[in-house]
Amino acid sequence: MNKSFKQMNENELKSLISDLEKEYVDIKAKKLELNMARGKPNFDQLDLSMDMLNVINSQSQLVKNMDYRNYGILDGIDEAKELFAELLDVTTDEITVFGNSSLNIMFDQISRGYTHGYLGEKPWCQEDEVKFLCPVPGYDRHFAITEHFGIKMIPVPLLEDGPDMDMVEEYVNNDKSVKGIWCVPQYSNPSGVTYSLDVVKRFASLKPAAKDFRIFWDNAYCLHHLYNDKQDHVANIIQLCKENDNADIVFEFCSTSKVTFPGSGVAALACSIDNKKDVLKHMTVQSIGHDKINQLRHVEYFKNAEGVKKHMEKQADVLRPKFEMVEKILSEQLSGLDIGTWSHPLGGYFISFNALNGCAKDIIEACKQAGAVLTNAGATYPYGNDPEDSNIRIAPSYPSVDELKQAALLFALCVKLVSAKKILKEKSC
């Protein structure tokens, strides 16, 4: 059955579609309830961190250089700053530790640009137009933030080694209204791409037309390898920017959301000392400090970066079979059919599938009708608009391996069915 759909004649296609439709009816009858929509850890991953809930108790010493139970310490406890500094290979002066959500840090940073501006520049709400570059496919929650603030989003193709840097340089170095770019530089969401050293160097040597242009470097998956022997490691942008006298150009975000508990983790911002001062100037009005006990809970559990890395190997042991199951099914079911390509990530949370143009919506709808929820079509593009209606984000983390097998089989069936109909329609025209 490994004949390219495109080489089939109309009768072959009709017969194929009839077979696939029967299969679809059978699967639908099973009334599956599967979800591959969000990059959400499953309970077996969460169980890995349960012992962290024992490290702080009523006997714990919570008074260090100050009482960690009380108000204060706006930029995070020293121990947590040290841990994140080690993980991101920056200095503790460049780290600010927050509450449970790096998304919230990003939102607040955009909001600060909008209401007050960065380092004395004009607030964006006073500008006629503000633009952000959005490598695509990308992360829907990033796009939601910029859309929320009325920022015009410009899609930039994400290539094999990072965003199209010719286009990025053209925009950033010439257009004053371009104030930022969203990046997931390692195991990108959804395509799993890690930016090459050359790309990171080109980012670090940008000469932005706008003084308040910032790279929003969401290093969400910096620790999230699937394999011990094959790993990507994106270059240290904070360091490279400093070397290029461009220290203020970047905000780097990360968190323990997919390390310990998504709802009860700790998030951090790495940035230049001047940017940090600017951030703290706003934070001092906004809060009297984040949850220091939870910061300490994380540090005492992991001890250091090595502890985090060991823990992430356990996470990988849970996730790897899920990714491998999806890739196995896709390969078995779709190889040679010329109806889709997919990513083979070494880490992160997603497999990115590119269907024939004009098929993504229909595939996702067909999956949904048969009980498997995928991320909405278009979600990986600004304004939910994938101009080719092609990209589908598959999130294999939440279902069990068995469920994933069923979900991937259903998905492959829907890809075949929708693609065959599409090809037939084109042939008939």
Add this chain to the structure above:
Amino acid sequence: MNKSFKQMNENELKSLISDLEKEYVDIKAKKLELNMARGKPNFDQLDLSMDMLNVINSQSQLVKNMDYRNYGILDGIDEAKELFAELLDVTTDEITVFGNSSLNIMFDQISRGYTHGYLGEKPWCQEDEVKFLCPVPGYDRHFAITEHFGIKMIPVPLLEDGPDMDMVEEYVNNDKSVKGIWCVPQYSNPSGVTYSLDVVKRFASLKPAAKDFRIFWDNAYCLHHLYNDKQDHVANIIQLCKENDNADIVFEFCSTSKVTFPGSGVAALACSIDNKKDVLKHMTVQSIGHDKINQLRHVEYFKNAEGVKKHMEKQADVLRPKFEMVEKILSEQLSGLDIGTWSHPLGGYFISFNALNGCAKDIIEACKQAGAVLTNAGATYPYGNDPEDSNIRIAPSYPSVDELKQAALLFALCVKLVSAKKILKEKSC
């Protein structure tokens, strides 16, 4: 020595000042290090909640109607909504539970008004002028937020039973640029005033010129009584607003910051269902939910409102002797001298002292020189500007009773010294 300073002649005053200066030099030599600046619980209050750190551990059942460790539940877990609903006497639909900081909720609410506007009204950043009413003396961190967003602050006198409501009605019902008022309705910061039923009713029946006018009802001290037999209980503004077809007019804030741990508590917003929907519309872009494990930790520790109230009696047992010590010293040292008045609060975190006009700054500076830090002069007024230079906020919670005795004696001495010099100067002119 209980002769009114104002009735002394110049020679009496000179001799008095000479004696007081000797006393001051002696105290200064002790090199005290005391702090009555912030409403910050002491470690003995924090110790009261240490057992809360045992209620969640690796054996805890954290999967309820969903997995509380994971992403999700933007408005807080049901159990926490129920607890806050009981404490504030509202429905769970009217409650949103956040992270550790009610200040952060207030900041974000102001920020949302500024960037997007409430319930479809124009964002404040597009208005020529936005004004907030600020009952004075009031809370410096409230004023810092409105100042941060360039909102013009109008001081309104805080009387014995609440803000001057004639003035509030005059402004709110006629001036479209008045978008809000800051209120600490029970045991107000710093004067300890609780708004009367009549005042709350007048708030609930406001007919604002601006559709997006909101009462920022910071019920920070709703649980913070000093006595079991003498307590204030401010009326339920959410209920009264509903009865007046004014449900959308108020945001009520509270937290467990001064119940459990200031850095690791849980904060909540109570508001109309329409307001809540509006808030969630923004939050869904900002975050994937707050720390649900910490919310559960609080609920499992307290069980219900009765549990919280019992706990607050223990807090009161620690705080009461501190307030009584300060009041005792002030009474012994200053009664009858005609150089200051002070509040006698039944709860909250502050004693408000009104010195002779033009003396507050000098008293605070004299205390500082001798080792006792007080809140900055003027801090209880918008823009740090107390036009009479009279109000001083005393925060007795942080020092021990012994330290407070020394601090209050030093404070009383500085009040006498500065006042005597001031009166002498006036007599000499």
